[in-house]
Amino acid sequence: MKIAVTSASGQLGAAIVKQLIKEIGSNYVVxxxxTPENAKHLGIEIRKGDYNNREQFDEALKGIDTVLLVSGMDAPEKRIQQHRNVIEAAKANGVKKIVYTSIVGDETKTAFHSVVKSNRQTEADVRESGLQWVIGRNGIYMEPDLEYLDTYIEEDEIRNCAGEGKCAYTSREELAFAYTQMLLKDNHNGQIYNLAGEAITQAELASLINQVYNTDLKYHSVSVDAYEEERKAALGEFIGGVISGIYEGIKLGINDVSSDFEKATGRAHLPPLKMIEKFKNG
Known part of the structure; x- marks a missing residue:
């Protein structure tokens, strides 16, 4: 059996590849x-595949039994067709199963809604593909907060518009473990799983970071409008809107979801403290 992982040069794709290699060996993972050179370090066969190019995926998916479709990073209006290029190539090449990395979220309530909507459309396309399928809806990654830690320390606070809202964080490593089980085990076929951990507030996040890093961060809540303006000024209209939309979603309770992680993996999700410790210790 050969399993292909798209976006293998990205952080989530690479994490899934590494976990698959641990479980089934490098000969069975593509x-x-x-840009294939960016994934050479993974030590497996790398094939070229740009989501915009259906013909490349017709080549890339030859001889593949199962494909893991990592959600693209392009603008929402472009993603749907990009993902369809992979789904159609999978069907044409006799791929038997497709696993898709979607996201937790709401389709109407925040500036993040267009991204969520495009993911939901791909979910529908996957379900209607005629292939065996599994869909994971990823919670928000813990890593970006920890990668941003120097800025938090410099500013002496974690500042956003999430208020008292709770967020069920996950990590790329935890997701890699879950997707590997979903790829390898047929009892997950036809399921949609929320892949997330225990829900915590931003104040609790600050407290856990303080515990692990010996920092003294406070959480500072600002209005949705003020945060959106700040993020758009710093990151541009699209990315700034997405980031502020994510935190608005947390404020509204959109990311306080019940987790299906144990159903997908057979074990409990790591608690937030353990994820932070693991990140720190590399």
Whole structure:
């Protein structure tokens, strides 16, 4: 059996590849990347595949039994067709099963809604593909907060518009473990899983970071409008809107979801404290 992982040069794709190698060995895993050189370090066969190019995926998916479709990073209006290029190529090449990395979220309530909507459309396309399928809806990654820690320390606070809202964080490593089980085990076929951990507030996040890093961060809540303005000024209209939309979603309770992680993996999700410790210790 050969399993292909798209976006293998990205952080989530690479984490899934590494976990698959641990479980089934490198001979059975194929990475697909827009720029193959960026994934060579994974030590597996790498094939070229740009989501915009259906013909490349017709080549990339030859001889593949199962494909893991990592959600693209392009603008929402472009993603749907990009993902369809992979789904159609999978069907044409006799791929038997497709696993899709979607996201937790709401389709109407925040500036993040267009991204969520595009993911939901791909979920529908996957379900209607005629292939065996499994869909994971990823919670928000813990890593970006920890990668941003120097800025938090400099500013002496974690500042956003999430208020008292709770967020069920996950990590790329935890997701890699879950997706590997979903790829390898047929009892997950036809399921949609929320892949997230225990829900915590931003104040609790600050407290856990303080515990692990010996910092003294406070949480500072600002209005949705003020945070959106700040993020758009710093990151541009699209990314700034997405980031502020994510935190608005937390404020509204959109990311306080019940987790299906144990159903997908057979074990409990790591608690937030353990994820932070693991990140710190590399």
């Amino acid at each position: 990475g697909i990347a827009r």
